[in-house]
Amino acid sequence: MTPVTEAVRADTAYDEVVPDEAWREEVRRLAAERDAVLLAHNYQIPEIQDIADHTGDSLALSRIAAASEASTIVFCGVHFMAESAKILSPDKTVLIPDARAGCSLADSITADQLRAWKAEHPGAVVVSYVNTTAEVKAETDICCTSANAVEVVASVPADREVLFLPDMFLGAHVKRETGRDNLHIWAGECHVHAGINGAELADRAAAQPDAELFIHPECGCATSALYLAGEGAVAADRVKILSTGGMLDQAKETKARSVLVATEVGMLHQLRKAAPGVDFRPVNDRASCRYMKMITPGALLRSLREGTDEVHVAPEIAARARGAVQAMIEIGNPGGGE
Ligand code: SF4
Numbered sequence: 001m002t003p004v005t006e007a008v009r010a011d012t013a014y015d016e017v018v019p020d021e022a023w024r025e026e027v028r029r030l031a032a033e034r035d036a037v038l039l040a041h042n043y044q045i046p047e048i049q050d051i052a053d054h055t056g057d058s059l060a061l062s063r064i065a066a067a068s069e070a071s072t073i074v075f076c077g078v079h080f081m082a083e084s085a086k087i088l089s090p091d092k093t094v095l096i097p098d099a100r101a102g103c104s105l106a107d108s109i110t111a112d113q114l115r116a117w118k119a120e121h122p123g124a125v126v127v128s129y130v131n132t133t134a135e136v137k138a139e140t141d142i143c144c145t146s147a148n149a150v151e152v153v154a155s156v157p158a159d160r161e162v163l164f165l166p167d168m169f170l171g172a173h174v175k176r177e178t179g180r181d182n183l184h185i186w187a188g189e190c191h192v193h194a195g196i197n198g199a200e201l202a203d204r205a206a207a208q209p210d211a212e213l214f215i216h217p218e219c220g221c222a223t224s225a226l227y228l229a230g231e232g233a234v235a236a237d238r239v240k241i242l243s244t245g246g247m248l249d250q251a252k253e254t255k256a257r258s259v260l261v262a263t264e265v266g267m268l269h270q271l272r273k274a275a276p277g278v279d280f281r282p283v284n285d286r287a288s289c290r291y292m293k294m295i296t297p298g299a300l301l302r303s304l305r306e307g308t309d310e311v312h313v314a315p316e317i318a319a320r321a322r323g324a325v326q327a328m329i330e331i332g333n334p335g336g337g338e
Pocket of ligand 1: 078102103104105106131190191192193264289290291292338
């Protein structure tokens with residue numbers, strides 16, 4: 001199903017809902033009544049993260065959804081993530097509080113575009129980052145996360161061409177790490193991550209010379225960060241290229257007193273909870289995903305009351321997409337994706 005990203009929702013009754021104690025009680029009551037497990041992505045607003053049963057990155061949450069005994073999954077994240085939960089849990093009801101919550105990265109390639117690209121490179125192996133629609137995953141040989149993208153591409157025989165999509169910054173990172181010439185990269189990007197640029201990073205790093213840098217490889221600055229490290233402008237051991245799940249692990253281990261974080265700002269909430277003694281600051285405090293923020297307290301309440309918006313994936317699409325996700329899980333440690 002294509003997310004109705006730009007559709008206009010007519011009902012505005014829930015717009016004024018505030019996340020107070022009464023809201024929390026009502027959300028918990030309705031979730032129990034509906035036999036629902038509440039999942040929240042790391043980029044959700046803090047109130048949604050705090051009410052959820054589980055918070056994490058996209059793949060970790062899909063696995064929790066599949067393992068859960070609950071008959072309903074309420075996925076507070078963007079549409080492709082809820083689709084992934086449905087792909088891995090086809091018999092469960094999957095709800096997303098607002099189906100308009102799309103993803104500019106996932107929307108940067110359609111299944112038709114991918115089929116045309118494949119036709120230009122017959123025999124190529126298609127590797128797709130998890131930020132893709134179910135229809136694109138169904139056209140994919142192996143999915144990957146930012147944690148295992150290098151291993152997944154390295155697992156493809158050296159003489160086979162690879163089509164890597166949709167993120168060009170993650171693709172550049174993989175190409176650099178694997179040294180492959182026959183890796184073709186789709187020119188997609190996330191508007192949030194692309195907005196975090198190298199110049200900003202260099203300024204912030206110079207202003208805080210003792211800070212570590214946590215960088216998500218989808219960021220436009222990932223290449224710049226490695227370049228700066230190579231130039232000696234930033235000590236190489238200060239630069240950590242990490243998935244969001246990897247950031248949380250590193251937060252618990254770091255000896256640094258301050259960390260500059262280059263990813264969506266919602267991530268700061270979990271990092272600060274994980275390591276309260278560390279001063280986490282965003283590289284760009286405007287790096288906020290408007291799609292993630294469509295999951296408002298009111299939208300969650302509406303979802304639980306009305307059983308909306310239900311996520312459907314056609315069984316034959318889900319079966320093919322599941323094959324690509326399972327192929328990923330068999331190669332290395334997939335970590336958690338975005
Ligand atoms: S931050 Fe970017 S990649 Fe992540 S959900 Fe938003 S638009 Fe998509």
